[in-house]
Amino acid sequence: MAKELICIQCPQGCRLQVSGRGEGLKVRGNKCARGIAYAGKELTNPSRTLTTTVRTCFPDFPVLPVRTRGEVPLARIFACMEEINAVRVERRLRPGDVVLDRLAGTGVPLIATADMGEGKAVYH
């Protein structure tokens, strides 16, 4: 039986008709190969990149935007949030710097996405 999914890997949002599983997986409606991988994953273990913020001790930068480096299972998102909410950043970080090594037992690191700079940015 065909199932309809929307690929969320890019803003095109292709409507996928998916049937079969594993080796027998058939996908139609995808404009690129990533749609096939997405469908396979979505049927077995839907996962997402989690983007959120963590608290810092810097008044000029009270929260730092972060994301998971890789996807975490959708079902684990709130467990991840709980762990992230307990963190307080005490160093000025730059994009890519690791905030947490292994998030809530997923093995996926949490990284900074913004440049906290040295105090107020002066460019001129």
Place this chain on the structure above:
Amino acid sequence: MRKDWDVIVIGAGPAGLAAAAAACDAGAGVCLVERESRPGGILKQCIHDGFGLVRYGEKLTGPEYAWRDIEAVRRRNIPIWTETFLLELQRAGDGFVLTMQNREQAVFQLTARALVAATGCRERTARQIFIHGQRPAGIYTAGTVQHMINIQGYLPGRRCVILGSGDIGLIMARRLVLEGARVEGVYEIKPEPSGLTRNLVQCLQDYNIPLHLSTTVTRVLGRERVEGVVVCPADENLRPLPDRGRIVPCDTLVLSVGLIPENDILEPLGVELNPRTGGPVVDQRLAANVPGLFSCGNALHVNDLVDYVSESGEIAGRAAAAYALGRTQPPNHAELVPEGDILYAVPGRLDLAAGGKAVVYLRANRTIGNARLTISAGDKTVLRKRYPVLRPPEMERIVLDLADLPAGAGAVKLSLRGEENG
């Protein structure tokens, strides 16, 4: 500090940053003016991912995308005047005088041969949509809520209703839930959601947030703080049916009802605006009717992909540099006239003297299937394209080679025809 520049870029969001880098690479002396304390524009608060697929082939968050542009500007040693307000903009001779203010220099002036306006867009506010009742605390635009949570670090409320199904509202619905608030639902007066389908999936469906189509908020309850809203179904003419209203208790109403380009500062220059887009009427070099003035990014028209914002910044920056360095010919304009199912198209005219390729952005005015797009001049068709489906939230980009136009083309027609409910 240098006071006289070839090109000054107003606004250090992704459009302005790309424009500055491109102007610099084209040999112009360029600087940026930004009213906020950090460059990056609205991307600083767009912490979710999905940016940069077209430009970098990667899924970046807003701050990461902005960081690449900031680093590119820094590598070129392009100065950014941060926390600097533009007070007045005037024409002087064949250039511009900018009167500005910041903490270090109080009021000061800079001059430029060419100006790139990259001031972004602003949100429609409660005043621009019609809701009855008092105005208690707890009514915010989606962008304000985004700033509160993602930059300032606090939750505006615990129980929220979202009015409008624009992308920022959908993204904030998920964000509120992640931070521990309850989202009672997203209410959209139209029968179709206005945000991207992927956001319906990853923001609402993933978190079981209900979407109510053909439904709107007609009343806000509460004196000092929002205590609830009245929601009502709407008929096909988007008129609410008040006798079928019901109360939804909440402490926060989030408005996600659309964006408009921000061009107030250009008014004294006598710039011609397109009433459909809210941005200046430009040609393919993104030159406005005022000589030496260029527009890009969301100040030109509201984009849904930041990648295209950056592209327009590059075009405007390069063209502004060419103008400032005296490398352009007097323009020879042909109108680009949209027809049929087109909501709007940018640019509004083509400079045949400049030639080259024109990047044309357009939106359909309704959801259509089996759509045919043609570009023609006189009786010559120069471009044909077919689309299985076109939806108003998704902008289309096409490239037109001006060399394909017949000599002495007057008006160029851009026509889109499709079938209902594709």
